[in-house]
Amino acid sequence: MGKRNTVQHQPNPHESTHSLKGTFIAVMLLGVFILVSWFGFYALFLSR
Amino acid sequence: MHLHKYEKIWLVFGMASLVLFLLIIGFAAFWKGTHPQSHIETIDPQNVEAHDAFKPENLGIREVADGKYIVNIVASAFNYDFGKDTEGNAIKTIRVPKGSTVLYQITTKDVVHGFQVAGTNVNMMVEPGHISRYEAVMKNVGEFTIVCNEYCGIGHHQMYGTVEVYE
Amino acid sequence: MTKVQLPLSKKESRLYMAFMWVTYISLLIGGLMGLLQTLVRSGKYTLPFNIDYYTILTVHGVILGLVLTTFFIIGFQFSLMGKTVGISDKQLKVAWLSFWVMLIGTIMAAVTILVGEASVLYTFYAPLRAHPAFYIGLALVIIGSWIAAFVNFRQLYVWKKAHKGEKSPLPAFMVIINMLMWFIATIGVATSVLVLFIPWSLGYAETINVLLSRTLFWYFGHPLVYFWLLPAYMAWYVVIPKIIGGKLFSDALARMAFILLLMFSIPVGFHHQLTEPGIDPTWKFIQVVLTFMVVIPSLMTAFSIFATFETTGRRKGFKSLFGWFKKLPWKDVRFLAPFIGMAAFIPGGAGGIVNASHQMNALVHNTIWITGHFHLTAATTVILTFFGITYWLVPHLTGRRLTPRLNKLGIIQTFIWTFGMTIMSGSMHIQGLLGGPRRSSFSEYAGGEQVATWINYQIAQAVGGTILFIGILLMVYIFIQLTFFAPRGVQEYPIAVEEDDAEPTPKILENWYLWIGITIALILFAYTIPVIDILKHSPPGSLPFDWPIGR
Numbered sequence A: 001m002g003k004r005n006t007v008q009h010q011p012n013p014h015e016s017t018h019s020l021k022g023t024f025i026a027v028m029l030l031g032v033f034i035l036v037s038w039f040g041f042y043a044l045f046l047s048r
Numbered sequence B: 001m002h003l004h005k006y007e008k009i010w011l012v013f014g015m016a017s018l019v020l021f022l023l024i025i026g027f028a029a030f031w032k033g034t035h036p037q038s039h040i041e042t043i044d045p046q047n048v049e050a051h052d053a054f055k056p057e058n059l060g061i062r063e064v065a066d067g068k069y070i071v072n073i074v075a076s077a078f079n080y081d082f083g084k085d086t087e088g089n090a091i092k093t094i095r096v097p098k099g100s101t102v103l104y105q106i107t108t109k110d111v112v113h114g115f116q117v118a119g120t121n122v123n124m125m126v127e128p129g130h131i132s133r134y135e136a137v138m139k140n141v142g143e144f145t146i147v148c149n150e151y152c153g154i155g156h157h158q159m160y161g162t163v164e165v166y167e
Numbered sequence C: 001m002t003k004v005q006l007p008l009s010k011k012e013s014r015l016y017m018a019f020m021w022v023t024y025i026s027l028l029i030g031g032l033m034g035l036l037q038t039l040v041r042s043g044k045y046t047l048p049f050n051i052d053y054y055t056i057l058t059v060h061g062v063i064l065g066l067v068l069t070t071f072f073i074i075g076f077q078f079s080l081m082g083k084t085v086g087i088s089d090k091q092l093k094v095a096w097l098s099f100w101v102m103l104i105g106t107i108m109a110a111v112t113i114l115v116g117e118a119s120v121l122y123t124f125y126a127p128l129r130a131h132p133a134f135y136i137g138l139a140l141v142i143i144g145s146w147i148a149a150f151v152n153f154r155q156l157y158v159w160k161k162a163h164k165g166e167k168s169p170l171p172a173f174m175v176i177i178n179m180l181m182w183f184i185a186t187i188g189v190a191t192s193v194l195v196l197f198i199p200w201s202l203g204y205a206e207t208i209n210v211l212l213s214r215t216l217f218w219y220f221g222h223p224l225v226y227f228w229l230l231p232a233y234m235a236w237y238v239v240i241p242k243i244i245g246g247k248l249f250s251d252a253l254a255r256m257a258f259i260l261l262l263m264f265s266i267p268v269g270f271h272h273q274l275t276e277p278g279i280d281p282t283w284k285f286i287q288v289v290l291t292f293m294v295v296i297p298s299l300m301t302a303f304s305i306f307a308t309f310e311t312t313g314r315r316k317g318f319k320s321l322f323g324w325f326k327k328l329p330w331k332d333v334r335f336l337a338p339f340i341g342m343a344a345f346i347p348g349g350a351g352g353i354v355n356a357s358h359q360m361n362a363l364v365h366n367t368i369w370i371t372g373h374f375h376l377t378a379a380t381t382v383i384l385t386f387f388g389i390t391y392w393l394v395p396h397l398t399g400r401r402l403t404p405r406l407n408k409l410g411i412i413q414t415f416i417w418t419f420g421m422t423i424m425s426g427s428m429h430i431q432g433l434l435g436g437p438r439r440s441s442f443s444e445y446a447g448g449e450q451v452a453t454w455i456n457y458q459i460a461q462a463v464g465g466t467i468l469f470i471g472i473l474l475m476v477y478i479f480i481q482l483t484f485f486a487p488r489g490v491q492e493y494p495i496a497v498e499e500d501d502a503e504p505t506p507k508i509l510e511n512w513y514l515w516i517g518i519t520i521a522l523i524l525f526a527y528t529i530p531v532i533d534i535l536k537h538s539p540p541g542s543l544p545f546d547w548p549i550g551r
């Protein structure tokens, strides 16, 4: 539970795009999950 | 307010997905007519027999054209009235051939009920003073349990029937 | 943003703890009911003393859905306000008044339910009629919460006057948004209870307009679930970054997300009424579109959370694409519990979009899928985040510390909850898709294959429910430890600050008139015509029914 290191000041994250690559991939995977599941349930709905 | 480039792409992608969903269901609803049930037809809950469809002799299933059926039902705590068979016993099972088009018409004499033919898209709220209607093509063969899926009192789980779709 | 945190006085802490006490007593009672429900539904157990299934289901829904949530939220939000803008002695007195009014209302409603006079479930749909004390109790809970809301508004107002030109602290801003939403939304249910239900239950009005009462209820019912979610978002936006050793991702975007949540949480109630007769389908569809709008702030939140994780990790020197993810403080329960909550919101949110998809709602409406859905969103996303808050808030208030042992128990608790809920909610989702109804005691219906399959899933739910109940016992134990027995010390109240060089937050985000104005305009747009329709085409009203609920 101890305090984590206080961080050094570094370039503003808003400026450098590459540092949010992981975030971008993660949210896009989330988006794909939403799309795939929605179409899956829609197919089930149509089949009934 | 500054949006990161990736966040812009993400939000555009996300919103485009939502728009796509809305276009699909909107097209199906407004052009194909597959809205969820909504009929602004009202009825006196204390006198449902005044409506032709809910006269005791008109309850249950009736073939109105080739492959087209109407099922009239009166719900009350804790029973679905599908009319009586020739021997005077209460009907509990509705039988239709596969592929038939069935219009379910139901109302309630007392409290709110549900009407779901489990495993199909027939799933409606049934409210006092309103007539619930839904037309469905019974595409799949099988025995489907009709359940009351809105709480109506202590016997709620004993309110059921069956739809049998045969080849 | 002011970087100083105000100390919480002993007097204040007592108030916030009072709310926590009601929360955890509710959890225990409600959780026991939940366990009993799953056992009854397995078909292998019957309740003793002729207790009715629907009585315990009403207790469960009211105590967990309405009482636990409201008390925790108001208590937690008071503490956020106390931390960031402060509370005066007079405000504190009024805050206590809100607590007592809510508590008296809760006790009134609870007793009425327990003696079997109000087995109407937490939605109390007319024309089932409960004893008037039930409705009066609920009205008091709402009125008490309004008092709390007005104290919060006053707190920010006073702070603003003393800090001319400064932007309000982010946590306070978020609290005000949530309480504004709550106030605007509860006007609907309060109208329904005060104008329709109470006179009718007392016999002064002969009949009730069923569809109107339902429409007023759901005008409140959807914002209700957002009222639960927003405090979880508060923790995700301002607490979690601090716990993982980072800073706010963006003050302005967090405010923007909350404003969107305020605007689009309310004009969407028809998505709970999609399969009802009596409402024009075009207006249903319009509210479906508005419902989809409320997804957008959640998309923003998802990005913001990942970005906080990644930025913080990269600061610490993790270069690889997902290295930052591995190094999150997994062993810190203050992080782990809310994190699982976030993860549960992925299937929960995706399921929510399915539920709201107009005609597709028929696939799931009133099936046990819905119950599975809100045990993911409310009973996992929200509740695990609330547990995550409890681990530091309670010791902070009682002057104690979260010890490594309690931290470990918390981690075990989180795993138990996750495991039990995966089983219970998972089997509810599947059974629901197979058509199994919700709000139903054990029944074999007409028998047959379909019903036999449902019952198998109900047995799985009993297994999951039992595991969950063990989780509840453990959580209550941890709560008692943190309240009375943990060693004395100082537990940090984690609130993240902005980057030193963060962009200034646009002033317009605090233009309350503008946002409230748009919110009201949207509500009027979404509801005026359909409500006039409902009134114009209303059928003869409904007489009250007592016998179906065993009165």
Ligand code: HEM
Pocket (backbone or CB within 6 Å): C031, C032, C034, C035, C037, C038, C057, C058, C060, C061, C062, C064, C065, C121, C122, C123, C371, C375, C378, C379, C383, C437, C438, C439, C440, C441, C461, C464, C465, C466, C468, C469, C472
């Ligand atoms: C031990 C943990 C829990 C178990 C075993 C459990 C179990 C259940 C079950 C089986 C039902 C559905 C019963 C039915 O539809 O017939 C139910 C309904 C419900 N649960 Fe839970 N639950 C638990 C925790 C929670 C929590 C923490 C919350 C709130 C945040 C919650 C809120 C609700 C609500 C609002 C309902 C709906 C009641 C209604 O439909 O009238 N549950 N629960």
Ligand SMILES: [Cu+2]
Pocket (backbone or CB within 6 Å): B113, B114, B148, B149, B150, B151, B152, B153, B155, B156, B157, B159
């Ligand atoms: Cu029922």
Ligand SMILES: [Cu+2]
Pocket (backbone or CB within 6 Å): C221, C222, C225, C271, C272
């Ligand atoms: Cu909703």
